[in-house]
Amino acid sequence: MKSMKKSKRFNNGLVYTILIVLSVIWILPILWIIMISFRAEQGAFKPYFFPKALSLDNYIRLFSDTQQFYFFRWFLNTLFVAICSCIISTFFTLSVSYVMSRLRFRLRKPFMNIALILGMFPGFMSMIAIYYILKGFGISQSLLALILVYSGASGLGFYIAKGFFDTLPRALDEAAYLDGATKSQVFWKITIPLSKPIIIYTVLTTFIAPWMDYIFASVIMGDNYDNYTVALGLFKMLEREFIHQYFTQFAAGAVIISIPISILFISMQRFYVEGVTGGSVKG
Amino acid sequence: MSQIDYLMMPWYKKIPYRIYIGIKGIVLGLIAFIIAIPKRTVKICKTIGGGVLSYFRAFRYGDIKTKLSFIIMGASNALRGQIIKGILFLIGEIAFIIYMVKVGVSQILGLRHLGLVEQGWTFDEELGIDILAEGDNSMLILLYGVFAMFIVIGFILLYISNIRAAVTAEEIEASGKKLPTFAKDIKDYFDGKFYKTLLTMPIIGVLMFTIIPLVYMILIAFTNYDNMHQPPGKLFTWIGFGNFKTMLVSNGLISSTFWPILGWTLIWAVFATGLNYILGILLAMMINKKGIKYKPLWRTIFITSMAIPQFVSLLVMKNMLNAEGPINVLLKNWGLIERSLPFLTDGNWARVVVIVVNLWIGIPYSMLITSGILMNIPDYLYESAKIDGASPVRMFRHITLPYVLFVTTPYLITQFIGNINNFNVIYFLTGGGPSTLEYYQAGKTDLLVTWLYKLTVNSKDYCYASTIGILVFVLSAVFSLIAFRRSSAYKNEEVFQ
Numbered sequence: 111m112k113s114m115k116k117s118k119r120f121n122n123g124l125v126y127t128i129l130i131v132l133s134v135i136w137i138l139p140i141l142w143i144i145m146i147s148f149r150a151e152q153g154a155f156k157p158y159f160f161p162k163a164l165s166l167d168n169y170i171r172l173f174s175d176t177q178q179f180y181f182f183r184w185f186l187n188t189l190f191v192a193i194c195s196c197i198i199s200t201f202f203t204l205s206v207s208y209v210m211s212r213l214r215f216r217l218r219k220p221f222m223n224i225a226l227i228l229g230m231f232p233g234f235m236s237m238i239a240i241y242y243i244l245k246g247f248g249i250s251q252s253l254l255a256l257i258l259v260y261s262g263a264s265g266l267g268f269y270i271a272k273g274f275f276d277t278l279p280r281a282l283d284e285a286a287y288l289d290g291a292t293k294s295q296v297f298w299k300i301t302i303p304l305s306k307p308i309i310i311y312t313v314l315t316t317f318i319a320p321w322m323d324y325i326f327a328s329v330i331m332g333d334n335y336d337n338y339t340v341a342l343g344l345f346k347m348l349e350r351e352f353i354h355q356y357f358t359q360f361a362a363g364a365v366i367i368s369i370p371i372s373i374l375f376i377s378m379q380r381f382y383v384e385g386v387t388g389g390s391v392k393g
Numbered sequence: 394m395s396q397i398d399y400l401m402m403p404w405y406k407k408i409p410y411r412i413y414i415g416i417k418g419i420v421l422g423l424i425a426f427i428i429a430i431p432k433r434t435v436k437i438c439k440t441i442g443g444g445v446l447s448y449f450r451a452f453r454y455g456d457i458k459t460k461l462s463f464i465i466m467g468a469s470n471a472l473r474g475q476i477i478k479g480i481l482f483l484i485g486e487i488a489f490i491i492y493m494v495k496v497g498v499s500q501i502l503g504l505r506h507l508g509l510v511e512q513g514w515t516f517d518e519e520l521g522i523d524i525l526a527e528g529d530n531s532m533l534i535l536l537y538g539v540f541a542m543f544i545v546i547g548f549i550l551l552y553i554s555n556i557r558a559a560v561t562a563e564e565i566e567a568s569g570k571k572l573p574t575f576a577k578d579i580k581d582y583f584d585g586k587f588y589k590t591l592l593t594m595p596i597i598g599v600l601m602f603t604i605i606p607l608v609y610m611i612l613i614a615f616t617n618y619d620n621m622h623q624p625p626g627k628l629f630t631w632i633g634f635g636n637f638k639t640m641l642v643s644n645g646l647i648s649s650t651f652w653p654i655l656g657w658t659l660i661w662a663v664f665a666t667g668l669n670y671i672l673g674i675l676l677a678m679m680i681n682k683k684g685i686k687y688k689p690l691w692r693t694i695f696i697t698s699m700a701i702p703q704f705v706s707l708l709v710m711k712n713m714l715n716a717e718g719p720i721n722v723l724l725k726n727w728g729l730i731e732r733s734l735p736f737l738t739d740g741n742w743a744r745v746v747v748i749v750v751n752l753w754i755g756i757p758y759s760m761l762i763t764s765g766i767l768m769n770i771p772d773y774l775y776e777s778a779k780i781d782g783a784s785p786v787r788m789f790r791h792i793t794l795p796y797v798l799f800v801t802t803p804y805l806i807t808q809f810i811g812n813i814n815n816f817n818v819i820y821f822l823t824g825g826g827p828s829t830l831e832y833y834q835a836g837k838t839d840l841l842v843t844w845l846y847k848l849t850v851n852s853k854d855y856c857y858a859s860t861i862g863i864l865v866f867v868l869s870a871v872f873s874l875i876a877f878r879r880s881s882a883y884k885n886e887e888v889f890q
Binding site: 132133137139154157197204206208215228231232237239246259261264293301321322324329342345357360364374375383391 | 471588595602604699703722723822858859
């Protein structure tokens with residue numbers, strides 16, 4: 111009996127050691143970038159690991175520079191795009207998922223299959239065509255174009271929200287229909303008030319997307335620096351001609367962007383898990 | 394072979410048997426799919442034929458007002474009192490005719506050649522010098538042609554709904570009831586036809602930003618729109634399956650780039666998915682182990698890494714792995730190495746590093762997904778296994794893994810397809826590099842999708858990029874097909890509700 115306890119303790123000790131080592135590996139890059147963001151010495155790479163002096167200069171310069179890297183403006187751009195596209199996409203996603211979950215009509219299955227097929231093409235295969243279509247409308251390189259690109263096709267991403275609507279009891283709807291409610295009344299007055307979690311999830315994920323996207327933004331904006339988003343700007347800072355001067359500012363920018371997004375993500379991880387496992391299992 | 398026979402087999406026979414079953418499944422699935430195609434086509438043709446026939450009958454047996462609305466749209470409705478509805482149909486028809494006469498017909502005809510007049514210098518008699526004569530722009534001709542085709546399709550749908558409305562109006566009148574007023578029609582869009590109201594805007598969005606661009610790019614795959622044929626200077630035109638031939642079977646540089654990249658893409662997808670998955674389960678098991686304290690703390694540590702925007706964490710990683718970056722600095726300071734390790738600059742190193750860094754990003758994901766499932770595995774399974782003297786490895790292989798796999802197969806397949814299309818890790822970490830002369834416009838770590846990106850953005854070989862896009866689609870479609878055929882959840886979607 112004693113030896114078993116001992117081996118258990120040894121086992122747990124082993125697990126603790128592994129967990130600590132792994133935690134260090136996982137935390138190290140994050141610590142490093144935070145450290146760099148406070149580093150007083152400029153330049154990209156130093157022959158030593160820990161900074162010699164710390165300061166807030168990088169953050170101050172990041173937001174006060176208006177010449178080469180107008181970070182504050184890019185920040186506002188991204189915020190604007192994120193708010194607009196999150197409103198449109200939330201509306202689109204919720205309407206499509208509600209229709210697919212609750213309403214029955216002839217083309218329902220075909221629509222769902224088409225959505226599935228469209229999702230299998232690589233997303234940015236059509237990037238260039240979208241760019242020319244936007245150019246045809248005369249709005250390429252503008253923030254409006256970016257909003258449209260982020261939210262336009264959001265109707266296709268209905269699977270997770272549909273999974274949620276599927277779990278709402280149907281009896282509520284039917285009771286309302288018996289009382290003479292129309293379908294639109296049921297949608298607005300019964301389903302929407304009950305769907306707070308999925309609305310929050312959709313709003314947050316669509317709000318975060320513009321902060322993380324680099325590819326579409328880079329193709330659509332090209333060299334129009336005024337309308338850059340933060341992701342484009344931060345990527346630009348690491349280009350060969352800028353990296354030595356701006357590396358520490360890049361670190362500061364990265365930290366500033368990551369903090370709110372990380373907090374949002376950690377607070378909604380529950381929905382995320384439900385979305386991925388539940389959503390996919392329920393089809 | 395029965396279940397018992399399988400269990401009795403030694404392990405070295407089990408593996409080939411599994412592979413055999415897997416391949417058989419894929420082949421049978423494909424055959425079933427191909428066999429289903431003609432059946433489906435016949436069914437669709439029948440539906441369309443039946444539809445046309447019913448409209449023909451409507452024309453033959455309808456009264457004069459209904460007959461009139463086959464030529465003047467909305468006539469039946471307008472003459473029976475639904476004036477606004479009728480006028481709306483008529484406006485649609487007039488607008489379409491004006492559009493077709495003015496530009497539509499020439500736009501659709503333009504699709505035949507994609508432009509004939511090349512831009513060039515012509516001698517101007519009046520000025521006495523050469524001037525630049527504008528030629529046709531194949532790119533715009535194709536784009537407008539695609540738009541025109543969609544407008545025609547839209548008009549056909551409008552026309553059909555016009556005939557339906559005409560027939561319904563006649564039927565209602567014949568039965569002696571009152572026709573619904575316009576206000577009542579509108580009201581119906583918030584009740585019986587509420588789905589149409591909700592779907593209109595999202596579908597327009599999907600059409601504009603997914604379907605039309607996709608159709609355009611698919612068509613591009615059948616043209617020679619590469620960097621030698623760039624509008625407005627040059628024309629491009631249809632070449633059929635030429636690009637697929639160049640990509641798949643020719644001996645040229647492009648096909649000798651395609652096959653190695655396809656191979657690497659599959660290797661990458663298998664490793665990135667499999668390793669992340671298994672190591673993620675192991676991590677989740679360690680955190681969930683009885684007697685381990687501070688579980689939420691451990692979980693949060695690992696989740697933090699996935700909460701950071703990928704482009705930030707990957708760019709940070711890239712700089713950490715730089716020849717002068719902190720990892721090399723640390724190793725040098727500790728005296729472990731003398732010269733910097735070529736993490737991202739040597740082909741083979743870079744491939745391994747990319748997979749390893751992807752572990753950093755991916756393990757927390759699968760940890761998070763599988764943790765909840767692990768907690769649901771009943772304890773008695775482990776206890777009885779322990780009494781039978783099973784080793785931890787055996788318990789993992791025969792209890793944990795099958796249990797988790799059962800629940801997460803769809804997730805695993807989506808992960809696999811996601812990794813075939815994994816742009817971020819490769820692009821931000823190595824940019825596809827180290828570049829090599831053996832490949833056309835690609836580096837040693839490029840996946841098909843990053844190669845596609847480079848072909849569009851850097852070298853403007855749009856036709857090859859589109860061809861790759863279609864091939865990636867075929868690849869994903871085959872895997873999803875297998876996955877969805879096997880997941881009963883998909884088949885029983887209605888039952889679940």
